[in-house]
Amino acid sequence: MLVRADHSNHNESHCVTRAGLAEAVQTRLGLSTTKSIAFVEQVLREIVDTIAAGEDVKLRAFGSFHVRAKKERPGRNPKTGVAAKVTARRVVTFKASRVLHARVNRAAKLAESGRK
Numbered sequence: 001m002l003v004r005a006d007h008s009n010h011n012e013s014h015c016v017t018r019a020g021l022a023e024a025v026q027t028r029l030g031l032s033t034t035k036s037i038a039f040v041e042q043v044l045r046e047i048v049d050t051i052a053a054g055e056d057v058k059l060r061a062f063g064s065f066h067v068r069a070k071k072e073r074p075g076r077n078p079k080t081g082v083a084a085k086v087t088a089r090r091v092v093t094f095k096a097s098r099v100l101h102a103r104v105n106r107a108a109k110l111a112e113s114g115r116k
Contacts, residue, residue, distance in 0.1 A: 018040055021040045062096075062099075
């Protein structure tokens, strides 16, 4: 079980933090706190560095992070309506795996059946 931080001012009441991930690693693998934090940081650093290099990251049974290039295009400021140029940039997209989709839907069905 992951430790989730409570963020009462957000739409979602809980989120997983780096500290929560490190605590879960410590509990499940029996590593020290320092080693657990270093492990989580290294995994996240590898993912970020790979994405920053423009490569895709695929995590089996979880999902894939893809880097996509977006071309420059005309746009407008929605508040003022003034035309503006949207510069070319790279964006990261995430596509959940079928396994993750199925697990999320199963959890939603269980939660719904518990409410009735």
